[in-house]
Amino acid sequence: MDRSNLSIHLLVPTLLLFTLFLNVVHANNKKCYIAYLGAHSHGSTPSSLDLETATYSHYDLLASILGSQEKAKEAIIYSYNRHINGFAALLEEEEAKDLAKKGNVVSVFLSKEHKLHTTRSWEFLGLHRNGMNTAWQKGKFGVNTIIANIDTGVWPESKSFSEKGIGPIPAKWRGGKVCQINKLHGSNKVPCNRKLIGARFFNKGFEAANGKLPSSKHTARDFIGHGTHTLSTAGGNFVPGAQVFGNGNGTSKGGSPRARVAAYKVCWSQTDETKCYGADLLSAIDQAISDGVDVISVSVGSRNNVSPNEILTDEVSIGAFHALANNIVLVASAGNDGPKPETVENVAPWVFTVAASSIDREFTSTLTLGNNDQYKGASLFVNLPPKKSFPLILSTDAKLPNVTFQDAQVCKPGTLDSSKVNGKVVICVRGGKIKSVAEGQEALSAGAVGVVMSNDDQSGNTILAEPHVLSTTNTPDPRYDPHIHAYYNTTKNPTISMSTAKTLLGRKPAPVMASFSSRGPNPIVPSILKPDITAPGVNILSSYSLAASASNLVSDKRRGFPFNVLQGTSMSCPHIAGIVGLLKTLHPNWSPAAIKSAIMTTASTRDNTKKPIRDAFDKTLATPFAYGSGHVQPGIAMDPGLVYDITIIDYLNFLCASGYDQKLIIALNSNNPFTCSNSHTTKDLNYPSITLPNLGLSAINVTRTVTNVGPPSTYIASVKLHGFKIVVVPHTLTFKKVGEKKKFQVIVQAKKGIKRGDYRFGELKWSNNGNYVVRSPIVAWRK
Missing domain, CATH: 3.30.70.80 (Peptidase S8 propeptide/proteinase inhibitor I9)
Known part of the structure; x- marks a missing residue:
């Protein structure tokens, strides 16, 4: 394209933009x-x-x-x-x-809103059981879609997996009647049923590294709770009466509540630490593919080193590729190592990678200091007299001799002096693991009556309600909210009281990106934006294992919790898996890439105040490195208008362009002949987002193809990328039938004034008079 044509395409007529605005x-x-x-x-x-x-x-x-x-x-x-x-x-x-x-x-x-009293995340996403034309109704509640969960197993007696009202097992299920779950003592009932249609365990990798497990542990039964929580989030039934310590009262349910589910246990625990090994994980994915599932949810990941070969040496990546080849969508968590950049996991382009963000519900407790100043924190459990004040002590001021300041700060086991802590509320700092509540256990063991849990730099301002073993209220990182620490440091005899924990709905702004959610840019495949999407992952209430402790601590004697509140990208991942189940039911012939595209291109980058999504870590605006394409909108995803489809051959050519050996690539598709195409580049993979790393000053062309899945219409492009010249050719696409494909190019050139290494974010939108808006994020930076 010559300069004159380029300049013409760069000039978008004002009248056209104004007309488009009016139509929206x-x-x-x-x-x-x-x-x-x-x-x-x-x-x-x-x-x-x-x-x-x-x-x-x-x-x-x-x-x-x-x-x-x-x-x-x-x-x-x-x-x-x-x-x-x-x-x-x-x-x-x-x-x-x-x-x-x-x-x-x-x-x-x-049409008026009739409120159901629920566990909230699905309502926050716009789904209502008795609503009109929501994704649940459109997707028939995911009926007969089969969702596999690769995790810590399942508690089959949970009402989330009851077969009441469920019809015969679908003929497409090839897993037979395998149910590797021991019956409860005194029960003759087979744990699996028409809802929970299969359960297997995989422990050889774990045993190879840790020694033999006792025979009583050779079962897919969940003793940890994590797997039950994630599986019920993805495909659990409607279960009324859900609550934790009296909070979150309502109805628990999954994204595809009428789906069939299968559990594949690969994660094991002999102490407070849970471990999952790749050998077990890959075997489970292989089995799930063989069993004929439609969706695989994997809330695990690993990042031992950053290697260009990782997408073909990582078990999730390999398993996901073969799942894709069998028309199965594999959804995986992005990781909990944020807010540091380049921490995102499960980054292969054929994996659906999910970040975590908040919903509009909070579990709160009010802290009242001795000077009558009040501050709000997050809490599930406070049983102290609400108007009684207790002495306040900082954990580092209560440490035992020969204990390091760092260990005492995070209240590690054996660090607190009971003579200094007894009868007091202790200020601890979160130990960095979002699933850990060991700080509260140490405080309780030392005789404390409560804990004020200050976030560390990883958690920032994402205050999490957690099932601690004693009265606990979580507060933001002191660097951003220093008031309690300031009061303690300037008061001779500091005191504090805690109000009873309560549930608040309709909070704003929401969603907000969780500080712990892992971030891009993609350290393995820089030309692919990761994560792909964000979904609810903060303070999520769902079903739990009755054999697990409330806090996941072996030393926690509180058992028998049918529900629990957990956080992490482990929780956001099954939200997307459940939505994928709805799309599989509604569009059984769509490819995994088309389903992924529908969810990504209909996502929102705005919160419930209509402002850009913010980052809880430092309260700045979040970027696509945090949320990918944005926050999922399941109702709109059911009917996206256009999709970016990708075939196995496209992925193979992507590997060719990435420099992988052709013989190795052929082995991935051994049933069909394949030869690398020399015309492909990594930037031209037909991905729903556009990422351009290390650009020079020369213009480059990016090619994409969209497939019409809506009514015949004409789409008009709008595009922006601050600091870059950018134009779309052609600027309009007219579709006359469903399934018709149209190719276009995005021409990008960095301006001279842009700094080297400076990340810039933009977007491409295709819109047909506002009925459909198909949005792709654009990320670019200069080398």
Whole structure:
């Protein structure tokens, strides 16, 4: 392209942008209205012709307002054609008023929100059990999709896995009746059923490194709780009465609540530490593929070293590639090593990598200092008298002789002097592991009555409610919220009281990126943006193992918790797996890449205050290195308009362009002949995001292809990338049928003023008058 043509394409007409803006506003004005027409005349036992006639009468009525039957069909989302006569449609206020004036219309009113009292994360994502046209309804609640969970096993007696109301096991299940779970004492019931259709354990890798496990542990039963929590989040039933210490009261459920689930246990614990070995993990993925599952959820990862060969030497990456070849989506957690850059794990392009962010619910306790200053923290459990003050002591002031300052600061076992701690509230610093609550155990052992848990630099301002063994309230990193420490350091006899923990809903802003969530840029494959997406991963309440302690500590004697609150990308991963299950049900012929694209390109970068998503670590704006494409919106993902599809051959050519040996690549696709194409580059993989590392000053071309999965229409591109010249060619794409593909190029050139190594973020949007907005993040930097 010569300079004159380039300059023409860089000039986006103001009128076009203004028109596009008006169309977006116009679309956003539509709301769901119900038109009630009374009773039907066809009686109580209508024939199929009666139902069809009633539905078409609704089309005709609304067409008289909208101008055509086609527009009416597009607007109507429900036709009540059996006993209640009426319909629900997406309309503008004026259209609803005109409809209400029709002689045969009884009333027209906005569809109101009927609140179900729930564990919240799915409601925060816009899903409602009795809602209208949400992803649950569109995806038929994931019915008969099979979700595999590779984790610590399952507690099969949980109501999340009850077979009540579940039909026969789908014929596509090839796992037989294998259920490697020991029966509970005194029970003759087989633990697996029509909901939990299979359970296996894999422990040879663990035993090779740690010695033989006792025979009683040779079971897929979950003694830790993590696997039950993640599996129920992905595909658990609706279970009312969920709560932890009286908090979070509501209904527990999974993303695909009518899906079938299978547990593959690969993680084991002989002490307080849980270990998962790659040999077990890869065997489990191989078995899950053989069993005929549709989705695999893997909330584990590893980063021993940063090597260019890691995507073909990592068990999750290898397993995910073969899952993809069998039309299975593998979803994996991004890791909990944030907020440091280049900590993201599970980075292969064929893995669906999930970051963690907050929801609009908080579990809180108010701390009142001796000077009557009050501060809010996160807490699940406070049983101290709410108006009684207790002496306050810093853990480092209560350390035993010969104990290091660093160990005492994080309240490691055996660091606190009981003579100094007894009867007091201790200030500890989080030890860096988001799943650890060992600090509280040490304080309790030393005689403390409570703990104020200050975040470390990793957790920043993400305050987490955790199931500690004594009254505990978590607070932000003292560098960002120093008040309690300042009070302690300036007061001779400091005291504190804690209010009872309570649940607050509708908090703003949300989502906020969790400080612990691992960040990009991708250290292994720089041309692929990771993580891909973010989902709820903070203070998530879900089912738990009755054999596990509330805190995951061996020394914690509190057992019998059917639910628990956990945090981490381990929790956000099954949220995406559950949404994938809905898409697999709704679009059974879509490829894994198409499903991934639908979720990514419909994600939001705004919170519930309509402002850009923020980072909890330092309260600045978050970037795609934290959230990928943005925060998942399952309702919109069900109907994305366009998708970026990728085939196995595309991935193989990507490996070729990455410098992998062709013989090695051929081995990945041994059933089909393959030869590396010399025309491919890593930047041209048809990924839903665009990442351009180490750019020079010369313009480069990026090629992408979109597939139409919506109605025929014309899409217009809008693109921006601060510090770079950028243009899309062609600027419009017209689709005449479903399945039609169109290719385009994005031409990018760095401006001279941009600093070397300076990361810049932008976006590409394809929109057809605001009905569909297909968004891709763009990341670029100069070498």
